[in-house]
Amino acid sequence: MTSNDTLVKVENLKMYFPVTAGVLRKKVGDVKAVDGVNFEVKKGETLGLVGESGCGKTTTGRCILRLYEITEGKILFEGQDLAKMKQSELRSMRKDMQLIFQDPYASLDPRMTAGGIIGEPMKVHNLVKGGKEYQDQVDALFKLVQLEPYMAERFPHEFSGGQRQRLGIARALATRPKLIICDEPVSALDVSIQTQIITLLIRLREEFNLTYVFIAHDLSVVRHISDRVAVMYLGRVVEITDSDELYDHPLHPYTQALLSAVPIPDPAVDRQRKRILLTGDVPSPMRPPPGCTFHPRCHMATDACRESKPEGRDVGHGHWVACHRV
Amino acid sequence: MKAVNDLSYYVNKGESVAVVGESACGKSVSALSIMRLIPYPPGIIVGGEIIFKGKDLLKISEQEMQSVRGNQIAMVFQEPSTSLNPVLTVSLQLRETLELHRGLDKQAAEEEATKLLKLVGIPDADKRVTDYPYQFSGGMQQRIMIAMGLSCNPELIIADEPTTSLDVTVQAQLLELIDNLRAQFGTAIILITHNLGIVARYVDRVNVMYAGKMVETGPTDDIYSAPKHPYTIGLIGSVPRLDMPRKRKLYVIDGLPPHLARLPGGCSFHPRCHYAIDRCRQEVPALYELGKDHMAACFRSQEMEDLLKKERVA
Numbered sequence: 001m002t003s004n005d006t007l008v009k010v011e012n013l014k015m016y017f018p019v020t021a022g023v024l025r026k027k028v029g030d031v032k033a034v035d036g037v038n039f040e041v042k043k044g045e046t047l048g049l050v051g052e053s054g055c056g057k058t059t060t061g062r063c064i065l066r067l068y069e070i071t072e073g074k075i076l077f078e079g080q081d082l083a084k085m086k087q088s089e090l091r092s093m094r095k096d097m098q099l100i101f102q103d104p105y106a107s108l109d110p111r112m113t114a115g116g117i118i119g120e121p122m123k124v125h126n127l128v129k130g131g132k133e134y135q136d137q138v139d140a141l142f143k144l145v146q147l148e149p150y151m152a153e154r155f156p157h158e159f160s161g162g163q164r165q166r167l168g169i170a171r172a173l174a175t176r177p178k179l180i181i182c183d184e185p186v187s188a189l190d191v192s193i194q195t196q197i198i199t200l201l202i203r204l205r206e207e208f209n210l211t212y213v214f215i216a217h218d219l220s221v222v223r224h225i226s227d228r229v230a231v232m233y234l235g236r237v238v239e240i241t242d243s244d245e246l247y248d249h250p251l252h253p254y255t256q257a258l259l260s261a262v263p264i265p266d267p268a269v270d271r272q273r274k275r276i277l278l279t280g281d282v283p284s285p286m287r288p289p290p291g292c293t294f295h296p297r298c299h300m301a302t303d304a305c306r307e308s309k310p311e312g313r314d315v316g317h318g319h320w321v322a323c324h325r326v
Numbered sequence: 327m328k329a330v331n332d333l334s335y336y337v338n339k340g341e342s343v344a345v346v347g348e349s350a351c352g353k354s355v356s357a358l359s360i361m362r363l364i365p366y367p368p369g370i371i372v373g374g375e376i377i378f379k380g381k382d383l384l385k386i387s388e389q390e391m392q393s394v395r396g397n398q399i400a401m402v403f404q405e406p407s408t409s410l411n412p413v414l415t416v417s418l419q420l421r422e423t424l425e426l427h428r429g430l431d432k433q434a435a436e437e438e439a440t441k442l443l444k445l446v447g448i449p450d451a452d453k454r455v456t457d458y459p460y461q462f463s464g465g466m467q468q469r470i471m472i473a474m475g476l477s478c479n480p481e482l483i484i485a486d487e488p489t490t491s492l493d494v495t496v497q498a499q500l501l502e503l504i505d506n507l508r509a510q511f512g513t514a515i516i517l518i519t520h521n522l523g524i525v526a527r528y529v530d531r532v533n534v535m536y537a538g539k540m541v542e543t544g545p546t547d548d549i550y551s552a553p554k555h556p557y558t559i560g561l562i563g564s565v566p567r568l569d570m571p572r573k574r575k576l577y578v579i580d581g582l583p584p585h586l587a588r589l590p591g592g593c594s595f596h597p598r599c600h601y602a603i604d605r606c607r608q609e610v611p612a613l614y615e616l617g618k619d620h621m622a623a624c625f626r627s628q629e630m631e632d633l634l635k636k637e638r639v640a
Contacts, residue, residue, distance in 0.1 A: 052493040160582050190348040191520060192579035195564035199578055217493060220523075224566035224576070243572055261498035264569050265523035265562055267546050277502060278495045280449070281463045 006076075007179055007211050008064060009040040013073035015059050019286060031285050033059040035235035037073075038312070041179070046205065046212040048226030048243070050219055050258070052282055056235040057215045061181040064213065065097055066090060077179070095125045098172035102184035104164035108156040114167055115152030118142070121174040141170040145200060162193035169200065173208070183215045198225060219262045223247055228318075231255045234293040235285055237312070241319040251321045253300050292324065300325045327587040329355040329369075331538040337482065342508060342515040344525040344546075346561070347535035348583055353518050356535075357484045360516075361401055362391050378482070397427040400475035404487035406467035410459040416443070416470055417455040420477060427478045442473040446503060465496035472504065479511065486518045501528055522561050526550060531619065534558045537584055537594040540613065544620035554622040554630045556599045593624070601626050601633060 016030040034056040041047045049057045075082040101107035128134045139149040145166040186194040230240040239252040257276040264270045295301040312322035330352040345353045376383040403409040420439035443451035446469040489497040532549040534542040542555040563577030581598040596606040613621040
């Protein structure tokens, strides 16, 4: 069931990467990077995807764009299943979905000029006619992300980290996409530059009615920009709800621990807060623990958690959580 | 290029102090200078004193320095995966310091190494001590670095961005660990970080650096409740906070930090400052005393409270 205002719907998405060993590259197991994820993103909405490193948030983002051949599941973009499409069909869809990468140093071709980088998507998708229109569009994109059009002649290494991230954003906007996957767009940047980029992303969202999937590990940043947030742990979504609800009434013990670990930059407030310190590390996604994958680190775990996987359920007002103890 | 220019700060016995600033503000260079680890050439300490327990570390011989380094002052670096030797076992790397500085024999050093790993909370320490660094996760590797730092009961630990590359939950574990160890052993700590948020809870005093200089220093509570330098105000206001309304407008510090070889005239912060006046463009502000231990390098720091109040009303 997909209503009209849904842009993306992900159903039972699984992405396993094979692990091989020996000279014959025999398959010895799977890294279950994403293991049965469901969610939907409405038009004009920003969905935050949070979790620790290795929880599968980046893989999920890339699966939505079908940058990987997914193992199982459906990705419905405006009702069409991307997972079943041929490469040629996908190509024309791709202009509607773009990606902003984490590392602005690695995601810009060092041998292309800034103008060339931003203009290329328009050429690839035949969005402009003639040199004049192309040049006008490139100039407009530069201004949109608060860079000067004369910088188009420069190469990526002549820009600072924050400016490069602006280039990455301009490139993503070049095809007038409907959906942008922002994969940790600010985590490589300094605090003052982070704020500039977040403010820019929010402004652009309003100006072009964009839909974002905002992937990040910094919960305070995610809360600031997202309408709804999905918390991931070891390849699964453990809780989804709207931002305010998640931060005011987190239900899953993992969400609670994650939130309590985020420091508040005010000693008077921070010293008053109760902390749930998680013990241990995230288990290997090659050998996830049985039952609820979070149980070895959970302070509320019971026998049921060790034996069976909790099914997700809606506890009201679109607050979805997968935990036996809720 | 002046990476650090005319910087002064102090740490009392058993105290924890934060040095906060963005990339390339000179915070790490100042720490490396304390340890005399600045490679020469190209780096050179052109002036100043680094007094540790009454002795100027810049005047003593390299040999004397070696007995200070690792022994009385230890350092924990940002990326544990690159600061541990990948081809040596953890046990061997821990033993190295123990045998060198504390003169333990192999057997005793081995036992001590296991004890240290237990202390920093590594599960199955007696088995894992013979593992190689790659067999540990990032958080565990940083615990090993801390164990190494602690191995000679130093009086000062300099932690350079100890949790930056780690996940929030692991970050919280490690800061809590460092704080407990300080309480237990009375070790003084210099915590270098770019994140004002993480230090709030754990340090007694905060030093804020910008473009190689100290711009504000003071007791933690004063810095967060009544910051006086526009840069500090910006840093605090620019981070989204969980305890504030979600749609709150963030304070944006415009522009970029200056290149250290091409610093603007006057106050280095003036091109990005909302409050800059003509004087800021011409003169370099000294640190003004604003309260007990609280100083800020800003000509307008005294009127800052009124300026902020007016802004809030507007």
